[in-house]
Amino acid sequence: MGNPGAKPQQHRPRIAVVYICDSKYQDITLYSIASIARSHQHPLGFFFLQSGYREGVPPSLAAFLASRGHSIELLDAPRPSGLASLKTHGERHRHISGAALLKANAIEALARAYDYILYIDGDTLAFDDIRCEALCGFAETAAVCLDLAIGTGADDPLIFGRCEAAGISPFYFNSGFMLINAQKWRETDALGRFAENFARHQRKCPYLDPCPTHDQCVFNMTFQGDIVQLPMTLNVQKCALQTDLWRDAVLRHYTGPYKFLPVRPWRCDRKEYALLRSISRETGLPAPGFYDFGISYPLNRLRRHKAVAMYEQAFVAATGKLADHRSRLVSP
Structure with missing residues (x-):
C-alpha cells in the first residue's frame, strides 16, 4: 500500500518543441536545438520539420540529445491548406504565400499527442534553461513574448495608435517563440481562425502600414485577448x-x-x-x-x-505603456 499521507504526483506535461526550416537554415537550426537540449533539465521531444528538402540529423547530435534524455524526430513539413483562398492581393502582399501557414499546420499536427507545443524559430540560441515545464499550466491558448522592435514602437511609433483605433490589444508579440496550450488550440479551432485571419490580413493589416510580416500579425490577430505574457528575456530579438x-x-x-x-x-x-x-x-x-x-x-x-x-529607452517606455494590459504575466 502507498503512504496515505503522501501527496499525489503532479503530472508532468508532455512538451513538444517544433522547428521548421528550409535547407538554407539547416546548420543554425541544429545549433539552436543543441543549445536548448544542453541546458534544459527535463526531457523534451524535438520535432525537426524540413520544408522542401531532407537532410538527416548528424548521429553525434542525436547521441548528444539522447544522453540528456531528449528525443528528436525528423519530419517533412506539412503542406499548407486553403491555398485557393489565400492568394496575395497586389504588390503590397507579394511577400505573403501559403508557406506562412506552416507553423499553424505543424502545431495542429501535434496538438492531440502533446499537452503543450513550443514553436521556436531556428535562428535562436538558448544560454540557460528555458524551463518549459515551469511555464506550462496556463489556460490561455499561448504564452508569448513582446516583439521588441514592433511591439515597443521602436521601429513603428504609430502602432499603439493603430491598435487603439482598431480596438485591439496593444500587446504585439513575436511569433518566433510561442508556447501553445494544445487543448485550448483544438477547442477554439485556432487553425481555422488563423486561416480566416490570414485572408483578412491580406486585405488590411491592423498593426502595420505597410506590413512586412508573413504570419506574425496573423498570429497576433488570432490570439487576441487569449495570451500569457512571458518575460522579455525568453525571446530577445x-x-x-x-x-x-x-x-x-x-x-x-x-x-x-x-x-x-x-x-x-x-x-x-x-x-x-x-x-x-x-x-x-x-x-x-x-x-x-x-x-x-x-x-x-x-x-x-x-x-x-x-x-x-534608443532601443533601451523604447523597452522601458513600452513596459510602462503595456502595464495595464490585461493579459497575465508569468515567469518560470
Missing part, C-alpha cells in the same frame, strides 16, 4: 543587440538577415562565442569559425551607442 537585455537574455533571437553563423566578431560577444564553441565540442557540429577574442565587439557597441540607447 536582435534589435536589442548590445543592450543590457541582450547581455542578460536567456534566449537570443537573431532576427534579420544576419544570423549567429557564420560568426561575425563585431556582432558576437564572448558569451555567444563560448556557447557556440561548447556546442561544437559537445555535439560534433562544425566549429563556429574565426573569432577575434572580443576585440571588435565593444568597438562596434561604441559606434552604435545612439541606436543602443
Whole structure:
C-alpha cells in the first residue's frame, strides 16, 4: 500500500518543441536545438520539420540529445491548406504565400499527442534553461513574448495608435517563440481562425502600414485577448543587440538577415562565442569559425551607442505603456 499521507504526483506535461526550416537554415537550426537540449533539465521531444528538402540529423547530435534524455524526430513539413483562398492581393502582399501557414499546420499536427507545443524559430540560441515545464499550466491558448522592435514602437511609433483605433490589444508579440496550450488550440479551432485571419490580413493589416510580416500579425490577430505574457528575456530579438537585455537574455533571437553563423566578431560577444564553441565540442557540429577574442565587439557597441540607447529607452517606455494590459504575466 502507498503512504496515505503522501501527496499525489503532479503530472508532468508532455512538451513538444517544433522547428521548421528550409535547407538554407539547416546548420543554425541544429545549433539552436543543441543549445536548448544542453541546458534544459527535463526531457523534451524535438520535432525537426524540413520544408522542401531532407537532410538527416548528424548521429553525434542525436547521441548528444539522447544522453540528456531528449528525443528528436525528423519530419517533412506539412503542406499548407486553403491555398485557393489565400492568394496575395497586389504588390503590397507579394511577400505573403501559403508557406506562412506552416507553423499553424505543424502545431495542429501535434496538438492531440502533446499537452503543450513550443514553436521556436531556428535562428535562436538558448544560454540557460528555458524551463518549459515551469511555464506550462496556463489556460490561455499561448504564452508569448513582446516583439521588441514592433511591439515597443521602436521601429513603428504609430502602432499603439493603430491598435487603439482598431480596438485591439496593444500587446504585439513575436511569433518566433510561442508556447501553445494544445487543448485550448483544438477547442477554439485556432487553425481555422488563423486561416480566416490570414485572408483578412491580406486585405488590411491592423498593426502595420505597410506590413512586412508573413504570419506574425496573423498570429497576433488570432490570439487576441487569449495570451500569457512571458518575460522579455525568453525571446530577445536582435534589435536589442548590445543592450543590457541582450547581455542578460536567456534566449537570443537573431532576427534579420544576419544570423549567429557564420560568426561575425563585431556582432558576437564572448558569451555567444563560448556557447557556440561548447556546442561544437559537445555535439560534433562544425566549429563556429574565426573569432577575434572580443576585440571588435565593444568597438562596434561604441559606434552604435545612439541606436543602443534608443532601443533601451523604447523597452522601458513600452513596459510602462503595456502595464495595464490585461493579459497575465508569468515567469518560470
